[in-house]
Amino acid sequence: MSFENKIMEKKLKRILHEGAAALPVQAFFWNIAFHKELKKERVISSAHRTSEYTLHTFYKPISIHLNLKIYDTGI
Amino acid sequence: MTQVFKRVEECPPVKGFRRSIIYDLSRKTYHFIPHALHSVLTEHEGQTIEEVKLAFDSPLVIDEYFEFLLENEYIFLFSKEEYDQFRPLTFNWDYPALITNAILCRDGNSTYDLKEVFSQIENLGCRHVLLFSKVALDFSYFETLLHDLNVSSFQSIEIHTCQHESLHLRNLRRFVDNYPRVRAFIVHSAAENRIFCAKNQPYGIIAYVREQGDLSRNSGTSLCDYFNVNIQLFSEAQQHNVFYNRKLIVDASGRIRNTLIGEEPEYFVGLDNIRQVVETHHFQRLWKIPKDSIEVCKDCEFRYMCTDSRIPIQTQDGTWHFETECAYNPYLAKWKGEKGYQPLQSPAGI
Numbered sequence: 031m032s033f034e035n036k037i038m039e040k041k042l043k044r045i046l047h048e049g050a051a052a053l054p055v056q057a058f059f060w061n062i063a064f065h066k067e068l069k070k071e072r073v074i075s076s077a078h079r080t081s082e083y084t085l086h087t088f089y090k091p092i093s094i095h096l097n098l099k100i101y102d103t104g105i
Numbered sequence: 106m107t108q109v110f111k112r113v114e115e116c117p118p119v120k121g122f123r124r125s126i127i128y129d130l131s132r133k134t135y136h137f138i139p140h141a142l143h144s145v146l147t148e149h150e151g152q153t154i155e156e157v158k159l160a161f162d163s164p165l166v167i168d169e170y171f172e173f174l175l176e177n178e179y180i181f182l183f184s185k186e187e188y189d190q191f192r193p194l195t196f197n198w199d200y201p202a203l204i205t206n207a208i209l210c211r212d213g214n215s216t217y218d219l220k221e222v223f224s225q226i227e228n229l230g231c232r233h234v235l236l237f238s239k240v241a242l243d244f245s246y247f248e249t250l251l252h253d254l255n256v257s258s259f260q261s262i263e264i265h266t267c268q269h270e271s272l273h274l275r276n277l278r279r280f281v282d283n284y285p286r287v288r289a290f291i292v293h294s295a296a297e298n299r300i301f302c303a304k305n306q307p308y309g310i311i312a313y314v315r316e317q318g319d320l321s322r323n324s325g326t327s328l329c330d331y332f333n334v335n336i337q338l339f340s341e342a343q344q345h346n347v348f349y350n351r352k353l354i355v356d357a358s359g360r361i362r363n364t365l366i367g368e369e370p371e372y373f374v375g376l377d378n379i380r381q382v383v384e385t386h387h388f389q390r391l392w393k394i395p396k397d398s399i400e401v402c403k404d405c406e407f408r409y410m411c412t413d414s415r416i417p418i419q420t421q422d423g424t425w426h427f428e429t430e431c432a433y434n435p436y437l438a439k440w441k442g443e444k445g446y447q448p449l450q451s452p453a454g455i
Contacts, residue, residue, distance in 0.1 A: 087261055087288060088205075088206060088232075088233040088260075088261055088288075089333065089335050089337040089338050090333050090337075090338050090341075090347055090348075090412050091331050091333070091412050092206045092207075092208060092233060092234075092235040092263060092352075093208060093235050093237075093263075093265075093320060093365075093414070094328075094331050094348075094412060094413075094414050095318070095319060095320045095321070095414075096265070096291065096314065096316070096318070097330050097331075
């Protein structure tokens with residue numbers, strides 16, 4: 031990987047790894063070679079997020095009448 | 106080559122009265138920052154570090170700021186040509202459904218048809234439901250219900266119910282394993298407080314708690330326990346009340362409501378056509394009151410991550426406020442119980 035691509039990897043790491051599933055527009059691609067890497071990481075990232083969080087959890091509490099954090103976990 | 110700094114659009118800085126916060130929406134966390142750093146991010150974006158230093162008195166502090174920002178990947182350094190290719194991210198919020206979440210209540214006198222309600226709110230696009238029972242219900246009741254919902258499009262279901270002898274751990278473990286859309290099964294009035302997680306998945310929580318279930322009261326703990334940093338909530342909070350927006354409540358007697366407490370208008374009766382009620386302006390009256398419009402909250406740095414079930418009240422001059430005080434005083438940046446905290450109503454509170 032060329033020096034420019036390494037720099038680009040660093041710059042886009044955040045977008046690829048953390049925000050790909052939710053992020054609509056910010057990613058942009060100058061470099062075709064790097065684009066391939068991007069697609070691969072994006073798939074991994076999306077799969078991870080979907081399986082654990084996105085499908086089965088709501089992004090905010092429905093009710094706040096009971097705070098489970100104050101109780102000790104049993105196991 | 107001269108490099109300018111670009112803030113990551115998913116990390117917006119938000120100014121409070123006494124301090125600011127960077128919301129890290131993609132990593133679902135936040136960092137407190139001083140107002141000066143907020144000013145760097147909002148007023149000097151697109152400049153070089155040297156240019157920013159010229160605008161402030163203490164260049165060493167600016168160096169520390171940029172070290173912090175780069176380390177946490179809140180900013181990146183780009184050439185001017187690269188910088189110009191970025192577009193701002195807008196936080197407009199919408200959701201392809203009239204209702205996003207619902208609370209369905211049951212007690213010993215409830216006669217309304219729960220299946221019919223589930224069917225109607227599913228048609229409204231609702232995908233997240235909290236089922237709350239004030240009375241003890243047999244385990245088989247929940248099994249039948251979830252079995253019926255197996256082919257539905259609900260994504261998460263929380264169940265809060267009173268203790269019943271059939272709701273023992275072995276049954277509930279099997280239950281949350283079999284029905285992955287059950288995100289939490291909370292048993293109230295239990296003999297002891299215990300929390301368990303489901304065996305095969307990270308999201309099925311089983312909890313036994315001693316206290317009696319009461320939806321109409323807040324948990325009495327700090328609202329910070331209900332802070333969520335994510336792009337959906339942040340976007341929704343820009344223009345909406347995140348607790349009441351697109352929420353539907355069916356109380357134990359089968360009346361449709363938009364709040365947990367308070368007097369419900371007389372036409373909130375009957376479950377024949379939930380859509381008709383939900384589409385009324387009066388039902389939606391709390392939906393578009395963001396914290397930016399509410400006194401005190403508008404000065405709070407947590408305003409886009411806080412889920413707060415208090416009902417905003419409008420005064421005659423058109424401003425909004427809450428009748429009860431929050432556990433956090435944004436004018437002092439102190440939580441109740443913290444050293445130096447003063448309630449808002451005290452002379453030193455503001």
